[in-house]
Amino acid sequence: MSVVGPMFRMEGVSKSYGGVRALEKAGLTVEAGRVHAILGENGAGKSTLIKVIAGVVEPDEGSLILDGREVTFPSPAAANKAGIACIFQELSLIPHLSVADNISISDPPMRFGMIDQKRQRMIAEEALARAGADDVHPLAAVKDLPLSRRQMIEIAKALTRQPRILILDEATSALTAADVTKIFAVLKRLRSEGLALLYISHRMHEIAELADECTVFRNGRNVATYRAGTKTDAEVVEMMIGRGYSHIFPPKPAPVSTDKPPVIEVRSLTWYDRLKNISLAARPGEVVGLGGLDGQGQRELLLAMFGVLKGVSGEVLVDGKPVNISSPRKAKSREIGMALIPEDRKTEGLMLPMSVADNLSYAALDLFSRAGIIDRAAERAAIDAMMQLLSIRAAGTGISVGALSGGNQQKVVIAKWLMVKPRIILLNDPTRGIDVGTKQEMYQLLRRLADSGAAIIFYSTDYDELIGCCDRVVVLYDGAIKRVLEGPEITERALIASALNIATDEAASPAPGANA
Amino acid sequence: MSDWRYRIGEHKGTLIAIAIFAVMFTIYLVNHPAITSNGFSATAVANVVNTAANKGVLLALVAVAQTLVVITSGIDLSVGMIFVLCNCLASAIVVGSGWQTALGVAGVLATGLLCGAINGLIVIFGRLQPIVTTIATGAIYFGIALALRPNPDVSDKFNGDLGDAMMGRLPGGIPASIVALIVIMLVIWIPFRRSPIGRAAYAVGSSEMAAYMSGVRIGRAKFVAYTLSGLFSGLGGLYLTFTTASGAASLANGSTYTLNSIAAVVLGGVSLFGGSGSAIGAIFGAFAFRAIGDLLFDFDIEPLWQSLFQGIVLLVSVCIGAAQLVRVRNRLDLFG
Numbered sequence: 001m002s003v004v005g006p007m008f009r010m011e012g013v014s015k016s017y018g019g020v021r022a023l024e025k026a027g028l029t030v031e032a033g034r035v036h037a038i039l040g041e042n043g044a045g046k047s048t049l050i051k052v053i054a055g056v057v058e059p060d061e062g063s064l065i066l067d068g069r070e071v072t073f074p075s076p077a078a079a080n081k082a083g084i085a086c087i088f089q090e091l092s093l094i095p096h097l098s099v100a101d102n103i104s105i106s107d108p109p110m111r112f113g114m115i116d117q118k119r120q121r122m123i124a125e126e127a128l129a130r131a132g133a134d135d136v137h138p139l140a141a142v143k144d145l146p147l148s149r150r151q152m153i154e155i156a157k158a159l160t161r162q163p164r165i166l167i168l169d170e171a172t173s174a175l176t177a178a179d180v181t182k183i184f185a186v187l188k189r190l191r192s193e194g195l196a197l198l199y200i201s202h203r204m205h206e207i208a209e210l211a212d213e214c215t216v217f218r219n220g221r222n223v224a225t226y227r228a229g230t231k232t233d234a235e236v237v238e239m240m241i242g243r244g245y246s247h248i249f250p251p252k253p254a255p256v257s258t259d260k261p262p263v264i265e266v267r268s269l270t271w272y273d274r275l276k277n278i279s280l281a282a283r284p285g286e287v288v289g290l291g292g293l294d295g296q297g298q299r300e301l302l303l304a305m306f307g308v309l310k311g312v313s314g315e316v317l318v319d320g321k322p323v324n325i326s327s328p329r330k331a332k333s334r335e336i337g338m339a340l341i342p343e344d345r346k347t348e349g350l351m352l353p354m355s356v357a358d359n360l361s362y363a364a365l366d367l368f369s370r371a372g373i374i375d376r377a378a379e380r381a382a383i384d385a386m387m388q389l390l391s392i393r394a395a396g397t398g399i400s401v402g403a404l405s406g407g408n409q410q411k412v413v414i415a416k417w418l419m420v421k422p423r424i425i426l427l428n429d430p431t432r433g434i435d436v437g438t439k440q441e442m443y444q445l446l447r448r449l450a451d452s453g454a455a456i457i458f459y460s461t462d463y464d465e466l467i468g469c470c471d472r473v474v475v476l477y478d479g480a481i482k483r484v485l486e487g488p489e490i491t492e493r494a495l496i497a498s499a500l501n502i503a504t505d506e507a508a509s510p511a512p513g514a515n516a
Numbered sequence: 517m518s519d520w521r522y523r524i525g526e527h528k529g530t531l532i533a534i535a536i537f538a539v540m541f542t543i544y545l546v547n548h549p550a551i552t553s554n555g556f557s558a559t560a561v562a563n564v565v566n567t568a569a570n571k572g573v574l575l576a577l578v579a580v581a582q583t584l585v586v587i588t589s590g591i592d593l594s595v596g597m598i599f600v601l602c603n604c605l606a607s608a609i610v611v612g613s614g615w616q617t618a619l620g621v622a623g624v625l626a627t628g629l630l631c632g633a634i635n636g637l638i639v640i641f642g643r644l645q646p647i648v649t650t651i652a653t654g655a656i657y658f659g660i661a662l663a664l665r666p667n668p669d670v671s672d673k674f675n676g677d678l679g680d681a682m683m684g685r686l687p688g689g690i691p692a693s694i695v696a697l698i699v700i701m702l703v704i705w706i707p708f709r710r711s712p713i714g715r716a717a718y719a720v721g722s723s724e725m726a727a728y729m730s731g732v733r734i735g736r737a738k739f740v741a742y743t744l745s746g747l748f749s750g751l752g753g754l755y756l757t758f759t760t761a762s763g764a765a766s767l768a769n770g771s772t773y774t775l776n777s778i779a780a781v782v783l784g785g786v787s788l789f790g791g792s793g794s795a796i797g798a799i800f801g802a803f804a805f806r807a808i809g810d811l812l813f814d815f816d817i818e819p820l821w822q823s824l825f826q827g828i829v830l831l832v833s834v835c836i837g838a839a840q841l842v843r844v845r846n847r848l849d850l851f852g
Contacts, residue, residue: 056729077731092729096722096791098526101715106731114710139522157730272845300846308847327847348848 005068007032007196008053008165013062014220015048022048023059024220030165035187035197037207037228040217041240041463041496046200049217050169053198054086055079080106085163087154087171095143100124102142103157123160131156132182148175155183159190166190167198172206173295184210202293204233204502216240233502241492249468250447255487256285256471261320263455264338264424266305269314274300276480278314282424282455287446289470289490290459292499297479298459299343302426305457306340307331318424332363332420339363339417343428349413352402356394357383359401359412364419386415390445407438414445425449427458431465443469463495477501529785530797536783536833537804541568544807547814562689568806569691570683570759576697576802577752578773579780580705581632583798584745586781588738589721589790590639590646594654595749596774598631600765601661602753607763608664610675610754617675625750631657632746636739654774661765668764679758693755697799700751705795708744717741721790779830780805805830 008030015023023045030036040046051057053064055073064071066082073079079086086092093102100120101108109119124138133152142150151171158166168187172180187210191197201207207214211228216239224239231239262281269278275297282288290298304312307325315322318336325331331338342348350359360383361368368378383397390411394404401412410430417425427446431439446469450456460466466473473485475498483498485491524531545551545564554560578595585592602624610620631653638649684692708714716737719727727734752773757763778788784801786793808829809822 075731076729077733080731088729092726094719094722094726094730094791096787097715097718098522102730105715105719105727108712108715110712114707115712115715117710137518137522139519139526141522141525144525303846303848310845310847 006030007067009065010053011063011065013049013052013059013064015052015057015059021220023052025062026217026220026222028215028222029225030196030198031213032164032196033191033194034212035191035199035210037199037201037211037214038217039207039214039236039240041499044217044240045220046217047169048220050086050167050198050200053079053084053165054167055084077106080161080163083162083164084167085158085161085165086167086169087158088169093142093150093153093157096141098139098141099128099136099145099153100138102153103127103138103160105157106161124156127156127160128153130159131186132179148179151175152179152183155186159186163195165196165198167200169200170202172201172203180206202500204236204500233497237493237496237500237502240496250444252447252471253285253451256283260284262317263319264305264457265317265320267315267317269301269304269312269316271300271304271309271312274479275304275312276478278476278479278481280457280474280481280484282457284423284453284455285450286472287450287456287458287470289466289473290457290476291463291466291473291485291495292476292482294461296476296499298476299428300479301476302340302428302457302459305331305426306338332417332422337421337423338426339420339422339424340426341414341417341428341430343430343432345409345413349416350401350409353400355398356387356392356401356404356412357397360386360397360416360419363416367420382419386419389418390415391441407434410434410438410442414442418449423454425454425456427456427460429459429461431460431462439465463492466490466495467492475499527794527797529787529792530794530800531785533784533797533800533804537800537807540804540807540811544568544811544814547811549814558689562685566683566685566689566691566693568803568810569693571810572803572806573693573697574752574756574759575773575776575780575806576799577700577748577755578777579784579798579802580701580795581745581748581752582777582781583784583786583793583795584708584717584741584748585635585646586778586786586788587721587790587793588717588741589724590738590742591778591788592635592650592742592745593647593774594631594635594650594657595745595752595777596770596772597654597657597661598628598746598749599753599756599773600770601631601657601664602628602750603756603760604661604665604753604763604765606754606757607669607674607761610678610757613675613677617678620675621754624754625747628746628748628750628753629743630746632743632749633739635746636742639742640735640738654770658765658767658770661770665763665765668766669762674757674761676761679761682755682758696755701795701799704744704747708740709794713737713740718791722792776805777802779826782830783833 006029011027012025013023014025026045026049028049038046048057052059055076055078058074071082073082094105103124104120109116109123121138128134128136128138131152133149133156136145136149136153142153155171172183175183187197199210213225214228215222215225216236217223218240260283262283265281267279269275278301280288290301292298300309303309305316307327307330316325317323323336325336330336361379365374368375368382387397392411392415393408401409404412431442446456446458458470467490470490473490473495475482475485475495477499482501485494545561548564550564551560578599581595582592605627606624609623610617635650635653638644638653639646682692682696686692686695713736716727716732717740719732720734720737724734780802781798782788783804784793784797786798805826809826812819812822812825
């Protein structure tokens with residue numbers, strides 16, 4: 001029955017989104033009874049790889065081989081059927097249904113043509129016990145449960161499908177230490193039962209404890225596969241780095257003198273368990289970066305500063321005076337002068353069907369209005385100035401923003417906020433998915449804005465950008481500040497090491513010959 | 517045991533709808549002139565209940581039709597038009613006696629099913645928004661109804677015996693219409709609710725992406741929901757024919773029933789965002805909505821005020837439902 005050779009293999013798999021290559025001729029070999037860890041920094045292609053295996057996206061080219069036979073998974077259901085279960089980050093739970101309903105959603109037990117509630121309940125209780133989550137009531141609605149419990153249900157749900165390959169994508173990121181211990185015991189048992197486990201985590205100590213094999217991904221390729229424990233953390237970091245500097249950054253000026261008072265300062269900002277006691281400040285002329293792995297609280301921090309979140313505690317000071325920013329409207333007011341360039345320009349930044357001109361001016365309409373009437377001439381002049389400043393390429397200001405290229409759309413978003421002449425500019429990963437040329441223009445713009453006296457707080461998932469643009473980088477981990485890197489300390493090595501929360505001195509110090 | 521807490525939580529909307537109905541209907545009954553003037557005699561009560569039941573069942577059936585679509589997080593603006601179309605059709609083909617009548621009933625119901633199925637197919641394969649789709653198909657269904665019955669027509673050939681039987685009372689004063697409604701729900705709704713397809717319909721409405729990721733058959737769930745919705749609208753149209761023994765392509769009727777069905781669904785605790793609520797709740801929502809409207813007659817208030825009064829009650833109950841938004845932590849969630 002058992003087939004000699006690997007249980008599952010993928011070869012030469014490529015996938016592009018638009019012009020961006022997420023996977024490029026990637027390969028992976030998965031064996032039964034092993035835990036295979038996948039490592040790589042943000043955007044290395046890990047999530048795309050998993051989505052291909054789980055049938056969520058179809059690859060542009062390449063082959064998937066299960067038990068020596070080539071297979072295709074056009075849908076998650078097809079992958080499930082082949083014995084592949086994937087635990088996403090609480091993506092696949094249905095909020096309004098009960099825990100028991102969720103656990104047997106894809107294959108409920110039947111009796112007389114209807115779902116057998118009693119057996120379903122039993123299955124759920126069993127699965128919850130197996131996953132170590134017996135404190136969850138099977139009849140509770142998923143939407144009422146905290147994140148860590150939902151993640152446990154995801155795991156319980158995947159186990160009921162009796163998979164042969166179990167994929168865990170950052171499955172432990174929301175769990176408490178006690179839960180992780182339980183889950184690890186379960187995973188080790190599954191491994192001994194002959195399952196193949198694919199384990200994606202940014203927590204290096206978890207990988208050290210669990211993995212048999214590791215594969216490092218970089219720029220959409222698998223760059224190295226090694227037996228767990230044969231490489232030091234420093235060597236692993238070294239393998240994850242290695243992207244050439246493809247962007248040209250403007251030169252950084254001398255550091256802003258520390259006796260200059262900050263324009264914006266936050267003190268022990270806390271928001272439920274997502275932001276923990278965060279303090280940082282930015283002086284006029286400074287570009288402060290937010291680093292760390294994706295989803296460690298960077299977005300929430302920007303939203304909290306911009307008045308979007310409710311229930312934030314801590315202090316925000318503008319020009320040294322405490323302020324209460326209760327809404328985006330307050331944030332952009334003249335006395336505060338804050339602007340947030342959002343990450344998702346399509347939903348949060350632009351009104352796609354409306355014209356370039358309308359999009360540019362609506363945040364600043366107050367500035368050109370007199371007695372409630374818009375001064376069309378002033379508006380026109382300001383729009384033209386902005387089109388020039390950012391060299392926005394559009395057939396005219398009357399065409400709809402949706403017709404512009406991604407890079408030009410992003411410029412419109414930025415220009416829109418520059419119209420209000422902000423002194424504090426928050427940027428949420430603004431260069432995601434735009435072309436290199438536009439990126440370069442944006443870096444120069446950032447520096448120009450800083451030079452003209454703005455304080456900039458810049459979150460980016462691209463480490464090169466943080467290195468090239470920032471005077472200081474605050475690295476977040478699990479909602480708290482992990483490390484602050486200043487000036488020459490900002491290196492890719494230091495960024496990755498502190499982002500992964502591993503012993504920084506080992507990885508950050510330039511140990512010559514460490515990767516020999 | 518602690519199971520109860522969760523079961524009550526799951527059916528909260530339905531329980532609230534039952535409570536609203538109980539209160540409204542009790543007020544309606546004890547103040548009804550026919551009852552007060554007769555000293556609360558059993559016959560008087562039974563008469564009033566029967567009339568209320570016959571009127572309420574019409575909206576209840578259309579409300580169940582609306583619920584089926586709303587659960588999948590859609591909305592169906594054609595329910596009232598299918599209702600009118602099936603009324604016109606029934607007045608023409610539910611004729612004669614015995615097997616001929618049965619065939620006519622089957623034809624009416626098949627038409628309802630077909631209308632619903634067309635809605636479903638357009639929404640699933642055309643990827644159009646349900647609201648746009650059903651405005652368009654609703655207009656078409658109404659057009660067909662108009663072609664069938666250009667003028668309101670009392671059908672002399674309509675099988676009146678069946679109509680009388682469905683509107684009358686069973687031994688013990690129980691309205692036949694209520695019994696019919698219960699039977700319909702037991703035969704169609706309960707199996708649907710407990711089947712994998714029914715669960716899939718809820719899953720799709722709650723989070724279509726999560727449902728897809730879980731390998732749920734999204735298209736099939738929606739198709740069945742829309743098709744059954746058409747069937748319930750058809751049942752409503754058939755029942756209207758029993759009560760009036762005539763068919764009328766009345767635009768006012770179609771629009772009113774469509775909008776009132778949405779009101780009934782909301783009162784019945786079905787979330788317009790999809791994924792939660794029950795058709796049972798919607799039925800009580802429908803009866804409650806009717807009772808609220810009829811209350812005014814008790815107090816001899818001009819019928820002019822009916823719409824305004826119903827609107828206020830609806831608004832208040834929706835506000836209660838929206839109260840949870842006050843607890844949102846991230847204001848961006850308000851727009852999700």
